[in-house]
Amino acid sequence: MSTPAQPLADEAAILAALREALGEAAVATDADTCAAYGLDRSTRWQADPLCVLRPQSVAQVQSIVRLARRLRFAIVPSGGRTGLAGGAVAARREVLLSLERMRKLHPVDRVERCIRVEAGAAIGQVQQAAAEAGLYYPVDWAAAGSAQVGGSLATNAGGVHVIRYGMTRDWVRGLRVVTGHGELIDCQRDLIKNNSGYDLRHLMIGSEGTLGIIVEATLALTAPPQDPGVALLALPDLPAALRVYERAREGLPLSACEFFTASALARVQQRMQLPPPFAEAAPAYLLLEWTQAEAHTDAAEALFADCFEAGTAVDGALAQSGAQAQALWRYREDISEALAPEAPYKNDVSVRAARLPEFVARIEQDLAADFPALELVCFGHLGDGNLHLNLLPRAALAPQDWAAQSAQAGALVARRLEDYAGSVSAEHGIGLLKREQLGHSRSAHEVELMRGIKAAFDPDQVLNPGKIFPVAD
Template sequence: MTTSITQTQPAAASSRDALLSELAAVLDPAGLQTGDAIETRFRKDWYAPLDPVPPIAVARPRNTAEVSAVLAICHRHRQAVVPQGGLTGLAGAATPAGGELVLSLERMRGVEEIDDQAGTMTVMAGTTLQAAQEAARAAEWLLPVDLGARGSCQIGGNIATNAGGNRVIRYGMMRDQVLGLEAVLADGTVLTSLNKMLKNNAGYDLRQLFIGSEGTLGVITRAVLKLAPLPASTQTALCALSRYEDVVQLLRHAQRKLAGRLSAFEVMWADFYELVTTRVSGVRAPLPAGHPFYVLLDLQGDDAGQDAPAFESMLETAMDAGLIQDAAVATSDKEAQSFWQLRDAVAEFPVMWAPNAAFDVSLPIGRIGEFAQALRAAVLDRWSTAELVNFGHVGDSNLHVSVYLPGVALPDFPEHEISEVVYRVVQDFGGSISAEHGIGTHKKPFLGCSRTPEELAVMRLLKRTLDPNHILCPGRVVDLEVVDLD
């Protein structure tokens, strides 16, 4: 099934000149890049096409008023706009297509307030996640969302993509940290609801329209984030297990025994563990290879004197029950970081396994092991020499899969065909094609695998209502066509 929606067309040259003249009038000299002055970094996000094209211009507003002015002008001229944050996205949403204008939030940086009584932070959208984390830590609070791109990704982009990361099992997705938002609609209308209250049922919760919408419904400019108490103690262990059923039992066992203090539960299949410990420089193997599964888990608590014994007791009882075959417990922060290097080694895949097709899916936790087996069989049935690795958060139902075809280089690498195979299996298992990376352009053709026609129709209705001229991120998420593999 294919559904189409009319897309905004590139502006004619005369209209473009008028557009740029109006933009220059509302922005300072550093706020608008055109022609040869456009920096190449604005051409693509992390997931990029082979030949990225330059935008017609880059607008770099300093505040919400300037964002509003820019969008009002673009709305009037029917000029397509793609908002950009830290350009760390993996779904292509921030990569400009031909004739689009980039709206960069990078100059809108800073933590405006940390309210110690409310336990909140008010922050501008262009602030990097790491800067916000450090500001919270300096005030003896924790901003819980954490991901590998923390030094580059921005708060606005984290919210627009509903970022996840390693601590979701305890603290939830980015959505769970957002109490209030300020966003600008396609026509320049500013919606300001910088709420600090956990409870606020005064009508529709409009912030939810923008969280996870990938810039298609509005541009986030400021946010109020919920903070958590700063942990005083961290315990880390790497465990080896024999069966996926034991992985699930260990997860539930740890959650019961640690009483809400389990903050990470990362699972690595044997193929992933062997690959990163033998091929990635600087990554050591704390446990011998050969076990079917490896689990990296963290406890974060407020009392080291109680947390360490509780963590060790949890591991001991799991070993006595036969769930864990072997384990290594970190005895220092440095050793804990070395354990995490195993999981973070995935950042090397684009270099050592190029090209590869990477997938971010979610499944019911109890079926992830079965899914991984079915997926391997389906891929190998199509490409007998393919290599696959599986790893993921699992405790929050998220699995990452990478597929590599030895000897196949670009442009012959069949990424779309691999995606068809993977997403068909995801659909068969009732999963989601995107756990935390978003849809963008990369996954848009397969959205029908995880969403019903009725859900897609409501998404399009929201898009038409909030962006009638289809200027915000045209062609992303639901804007053009969605294909159901059936």
């Protein structure tokens, strides 16, 4: 795969060509806009885009890509900038392409239960439109209000309901994408059945802006969950979470199974000013959500009784109202926001769910031995085997020490994942943050095939170069 070429034109010439193609108003170069749009929610890079483009039509997006090919500049597609892996970061004078002016929602198709939306619409708007039509878009996570359709598809976002509804990939009926050739393709034509050759839609989903610019999508909708029930359980240790999960699946139609440790709870309580959920602190907590609470009252009570008797739970709270359910969810959903001011090094990884507690214990041991200055704050989606390992300095560390130690600890986690046949990215993507770790989850042949796919969709390397693939590539 060829490396991104040096621009053929100087910056002034590129800006002049962009202004001529899009008009003055669509091209911003002021420092504030560049600083705000140049970063996502990862914290390790400095924004330095050449400019921020806000096109208003597919034709404009195509002309940007064609100009990029001709003048050889790099484009960073940008969504709601809530990504955590640096995928939307523009730190090397790239042209940043925001679709925020392309956010039209078509009316919900009630027959096929789907909605066609422009890529700049927020997932929160899709959820709202679905709800107004008496339907439901089930992919949900703490940043869904600001994340955009394009960004969430490009990262194949997961979230808190994956055990019941799957990931974003499972809800994409069709896609319109501008490839690195500047051509518009209509993947799957929104058809439920379309086996005419390769399904390019699934290559685009999770491609982090490296294969094409998603300009429009058709998302499937479903019936809303009825009467959700929520419980929070305090556990004697993390392995108990697996036993509670297994037991809960026997009687409850679960839609979420989320865990967090004592240090995560302490952070969220302190930052969000939440009262302690139980009289005594416990090493770990499990939040369960299921549908049709009233019909499953007996099953929920039996679960509590069995867990207390077996010693797999030491305390528990069962929500008696929607407000109580929301209050219990806050202990889990607010953790990311509570940690954000401390700028943790985020490690979003996955292993088989059954091995998750063992993996956490191993990492705790390794970090205590090799990185005593770092604290581990752990939470995640237990049912999916998805762990968010957040590293923080225990006391103030010099910036260069923190950068070096957290990166080394991240590399150690990636090496350990090989022993567990795990993945260095469960749901946040590779972006810039994990590109050196790709080889721990993918064979050399797989990476070679991925490079070939990249070259086929983006022959001149104008789409998000430097993301996903290791630097040497």
